[in-house]
Amino acid sequence: MRLNGTQLKLASTVPLLAFLKEHGFNPARVAVEQNGIIVPRSSYTEIAVTDSDKLEVVSFVGGG
Numbered sequence: 001m002r003l004n005g006t007q008l009k010l011a012s013t014v015p016l017l018a019f020l021k022e023h024g025f026n027p028a029r030v031a032v033e034q035n036g037i038i039v040p041r042s043s044y045t046e047i048a049v050t051d052s053d054k055l056e057v058v059s060f061v062g063g064g
Helices: 016-022
Strands: 030-034 037-039 054-059
16 A cells, blocks of 8 residues: 555555554544545544555644
8 A cells, every 4th residue: 555655565454444553643633645546534443454555644733
């Protein structure tokens, strides 16, 4: 699978929410695109990530 352009190997399918947490993302502060489709935050627990997926994860940063 590819995460933000970096190739990773997944041993098994995992829920998107668990994947995000495992890779250090705060699920409340990111936007996720899976295989070219924006994933609604409400679906993070229902969507699975597989070894053939391409994810783009964008973090929101506050400041001024």
